Amino acid sequence: xxxxxxxxxxxxxxxxxxxxxxxxxxxxxxxxxxxxxxxxxxxxxxxxxxxxxxxxxxxxxxxxxxxxxxxxxxxxxxxxxxxxxxxxxxxxxxxxx
Numbered sequence: 001x002x003x004x005x006x007x008x009x010x011x012x013x014x015x016x017x018x019x020x021x022x023x024x025x026x027x028x029x030x031x032x033x034x035x036x037x038x039x040x041x042x043x044x045x046x047x048x049x050x051x052x053x054x055x056x057x058x059x060x061x062x063x064x065x066x067x068x069x070x071x072x073x074x075x076x077x078x079x080x081x082x083x084x085x086x087x088x089x090x091x092x093x094x095x096x097x
Contacts, residue, residue, distance in 0.1 A: 016058075016059070016062060019048075019055075019059055020062050021089070022048050023048055023050070023059050023060070023063065024063055024068055024081070024085055024089035025089045025090075026043075026044045026047040026048050027039045027044050027081045027085070027089065028081055028086055028089035030044060030047070031080070033086060035080070035082055035083040035085070035086050036080050036081075036082075037080060037081070038071075038079070038080055039069075039078065039079055039080065039081060040077075040078060041060075041075075041076050041077045041078065041079070044056075053075070060072055063085065064079075067082055067084050068082060068084055068085035068088055068089065069081055069085055070082050
């Protein structure tokens, strides 16, 4: 049983990383590839197909903890993509978050 829970946790971690990369790429696109531009949560959620606000907030917190986004206000209604986030979220990058 302990191995199954580790596998399940690893699977959730991989899913989070994939979702986070999708969100980051959508945010970079919304920012026009420029760091420091305010990005809209609504547009990023629409672009990524995320419909659950709680899921989006968890992903945004994950990205913020790693320095890819910053200045999230009102549960990330608006936020900016950092220079690090622009580099990691560029389509031509093969990034592991």
